[in-house]
Amino acid sequence: MGIFQTTGWIPASEAWFNFVRDHPEFGVKPTESSWIHFQRTHAKALIDADVIRRIAWRGRMLADTSRFDTATFNLLTTGSVEGRNRTGSAAPKIDYEGQAKTLHEAGDGLRQLLGGKQPAAQTVEPSHD
Known part of the structure; x- marks a missing residue:
């Protein structure tokens, strides 16, 4: 022991x-x-x-x-006891068209699909019900 x-x-x-x-x-x-x-x-x-x-x-x-x-x-x-991993990202990998990607990498892919443009930000107006 x-x-x-x-x-x-x-x-x-x-x-x-x-x-x-x-x-x-x-x-x-x-x-x-x-x-x-x-x-x-x-x-x-x-x-x-x-x-x-x-x-x-x-x-x-x-x-x-x-x-x-x-x-x-x-x-x-x-979100992890170890902190950031060696690649500098603690973000979980997501399955993006059968390929594991971080959210950052998935965003890069979206920008490529949009011809290099930044995706448009969406705003939500508060409802006055």
Whole structure:
């Protein structure tokens, strides 16, 4: 059995509250409600990356303080624990005429179809019902 580092783990909710206080740019308050929403949305990705772990006591979780902030920042800004991939895009690939493309590449293809022109922006007027 290998040696496991047991220091640097704190309750995941505490790690979240610290993160939110340190990053006011996200506009999130350090409340129980924000923690519940965050963990319902992102806990699986953080567990899969071994940044947080469920413990066998009342559904609580522990967070690795050495990786929680970076992983959470990446999740909130790119949708991935790892952040941007090597190509500089965290955008998911979509199937475009049988060929996987990023949304950016698909936009380039659309511009080519339009003869190099930028697609026209559509505006939606509010209804006054």
